[in-house]
Every structure is written in C-alpha cells, then in structure tokens.
Amino acid sequence: MTAKVELRDISLRYFTTESDTEALRSVSLNVGAGEFIAIVGQSGCGKSTLLSLVAGILKPTGGAVLVDGRPVTGPMRACGYMLQQDYLFEWRTVLENVLIGPEIQGLDMKAARERGVQLLRRYGLGEFIDYYPHQLSGGMRQRAALARTLCTEPDILLLDEPFSALDFQTRLALADEVSEILRRENKTVILVTHDISEAVSMADRVIVMSRRPGRIKAEHLITFAGAGGTRPKPFKARHEPEFGRYFDTIWGELEIHVGH
C-alpha cells in the first residue's frame, strides 16, 4: 500500500504565559489508501491534535505532514473532518448545513446540491432535507453531519470521537452504518477515540498513544479469522473471539488508573 497520509517525526509544543507544553513527541505514522486506522489514548494525549495537523488547521513545531506525498500547508479538499458533536448550524436547514463545505470551497453549487440530496437520501434523511436541525434526533443529526463531511468528496476522513455525544444504542448502530459507508466508498479513515471497543471493532489497525507528551506506544493489526477473510461489521466484531484479546492488550497498554 502506498502511504495516503504520512506523519514524519512530528512534534508539537504549545506556549502559554503560564506553561510550555509538549503535546506530541516524534510521532511517525503511515496510513495507506483505503485503510481504516484508529488512534486510542487517554484524554490529553494529543490524539485530537494529530487530526488537526493532518487537516492542516494546525502546524507542527517539527517534522512534516504529507498527504498524497505532498506537504500539508493548510486545509485541503482531500480531507473531511468530523467532530465530537454534529455542530449543525441551527439557522440552516439540513440541506443548507450539508452544503456549507462546498459553499466555503467555492465548488459548483448545482452539482453539490445534487450530491447533498443524494447523500441525505442514502442516509435515510431524504424527507428531512428542509427541516431544521432541532427537529432531528441525535442519530439523524450525526448522519447529517456525515453527509456534510462527504459532500466535498474527501478521500480522507478524520473522525474525532464522532459518536461520543450519542447514547449507547445509537452509537453502536451508527458505528455499523458509518464504517459500512466509508468502507464501501473506499475512504481512508483516521478515527480518534478513547473507546477501545470502538477502535477494535471498527479499524484495520489500532495505534495506542502514550500520555503527554504523546508518542506512539504500540500498534495492532486487527484481524478476525472467523469471518472468512472479510471484515465483520463492528457490531458483529464485538462477538468475535479475538475481540477480547485485543481489548485486554490495549487496555493494559493504556495504563488506566482510577483514583489515587
């Protein structure tokens, strides 16, 4: 596989008047085209920062980020970003929300509108394109947010805990739907999460990050033998025998201590 996204010895420091924080230290990572990787780590380990670097809204203090072999200098059409909540704008209808990306990037709006309507239909929101976000349920809103991300036709999807604001059932159902959609369309995906189950059930490869300063601590290729070579849906993957083993290993590596 050729590297779609390449992080070369990335480091990042933040300065405030109170402190000098080292967020990331020499992080190197290759993501192949069409690969689905998950980055897990505890809060504050810099995993979301990593996504901002790939998205081009943050510049590393050291090292380089390359997409398709070219250095990232700013936000690109190739990258689509999904945040922790849907952040649909309450003053826009569902379709108008989906079209915000094409509007900003100055794309052909007629084609974008057709794409938007098609995406919303595909995600079961066809009847709701002229509704306002407050009229939708949480799961519908997050699917609208996915349509918004895909409407600019990115090859690379950056998912920053996109399900964390949803209730548990919706979360499992949506994880199935989203991974299905992204795999079918052969997108390259980087998912950031603190939920080990989510990472193992969705991704081809799980990257474990250490506490601050964030470094890559371990990598796991996730394969399920029972499914006959094909990747099981996330919900089914949770019942595969390998699932528990991956979970325990990663749990151990995260050094999660409660209390004290």
Added chain:
Amino acid sequence: MSVIDRDATAEPALPADDGRSEAYRAFLRAVRVRRWMIWVSQALLLVLFLVLWEIAPRAHWVNPMLTSYPSAIVSAFDRLVLSAGNEGNIFHHTWVTLVEAVVGFVVSMILGLAVAVALWWSTFLYKVIDPFLVVANALPKIALVPIFYIWLGDTTSIYAMAIAIAVFITILMIFNGFQEIDPNKVKLVRTFGATRAQILAKVVLPGSVPTMIAAMKINVGLALVGVIVGEFQSSKAGLGYLIVYGSQIYKMDLVMTSVSILAVMSTVMYLAIAAFERRIQRRRQ
C-alpha cells in the same frame, strides 16, 4: 433512533375539535379562559388607573395643577392637532422625535456592529480599546449634553446624544455575542478551509442574530432616552421640547400629553422589533 421531536414543531394555534378526548378539550378551554382573563384584567387595570387619575384631581384629592387629568390630555391633544404657534402641531413634534430616535437607533446599531466586527477581527485592537470602551460605557452620557450642544449645535447634538447613549452598550453586547459562538463551529468551517471573512459571514454573524436582536431591544429604548434628553437641552421641536416648554409655563396637560405619546411611541418601536424577532425565530430554534 429516527424519531422526530414533534413537540418542537407544535403549532400554537388551536385546531378543530374533532377527535379529541373530553379531558383534552376541557384543558384547551381552560387555557383559553385563562388567556382571556389576563386580557380583561389588564384592560380593567388600565381603566381603573385612568378613572382614578380623572376623579382624584376633580375631587381635589390632589392638585390638578400638578397632575392634570385624562380628559384634559384628550382636549390638549385635540388642540395640538390643529394648533400652530409656540406649542406647534403635535404631529410635527411627534414626527421630529420619531425621526431622531429612529436615526439614532439605526446609526448606533450599524456603528456598534461595525466596531464589534473590527474588535473580533483584531484581538490586538480589542485589547488596546477595551479599557477605553469600559470607561465610555460606564460614563453617564447625559453629562455630555451641554458639550454636544456647544460642539454640534441644536439639531446634530440630539442625534449625537442618542448615539452616545446607545452605541457603547451595543458594541459590548454584540462583541460578547461574537465571543460566545462555540469555537467548534468555527473549527468546523476552518476544516473546510474557511477564510476569516467566511468565518464571519457563515458562522459568527448568523450565529449572533439572537444577540443582535437583544441589543436592538435595549437600543430602541436608549436611543429614545438620548433624543429626549437632547431635546431638553436645545431643541425647537419634538416631544422633549414640548415637555420642557409645558413644564416652564406650568401646563401639565401639555406635559402629560407628550409623555403619553412617548409611551405609545416607545411601545410601538419595541413591538416592531419583537415582531421582527418572531419572524426570524420561526425559522430557527
């Protein structure tokens, strides 16, 4: 999961009665009756106030020289509709004050918004200006009336007063609204590569509409305060002029008439903004 929240779209009008349970209809009836009772009580309170105001001076419980009374206000109004001369035509006075207030309101809204945008655009500028803004906002602007009169003359000083009273609070309110925009909404459009101007146009301004309407509601009253105070000092026309003139020649009916018209004017202006707000809110939550 695919459930629509029907409550959020519930319509306030009461639809036809078919297919409703007896208990629900009784509930709707009770709601209607209560709404009606509130209206009647409000009307009664107003009538009671007017009747007391009419009787108390006539029965000499209070000095009619000081309070005037409603019927005198009505005849003063009649007289002023026709009159010319020193008192002048009431429509003319009302018009003058209305124009001054509307101009003051519009200018301070536009100016306030423009300055707020500039402060949002440049954090450096904001940091530099901030303490001066705080002082300007805290200063009782009425103290500036004589200064404006000397600097700007008898007409322009009235507009200046209206703007001075309204503009600083507008700047601060709108700028605070800008700062309360969820930074993740800004991050979202930045991931699409939005420029600063696009962030302003697509997120910050539309997201601050409720704040702007709140600022308008406060502003419309403040602009009127500025206009009346300005007129007290200097003018040859307007309701503020009429109030001062009436009090100087001890014609309380003139004063009370002007105050009543002012009450109506400020209410109408406020209701206009409230109607505008409802029109916008119909589209959003």
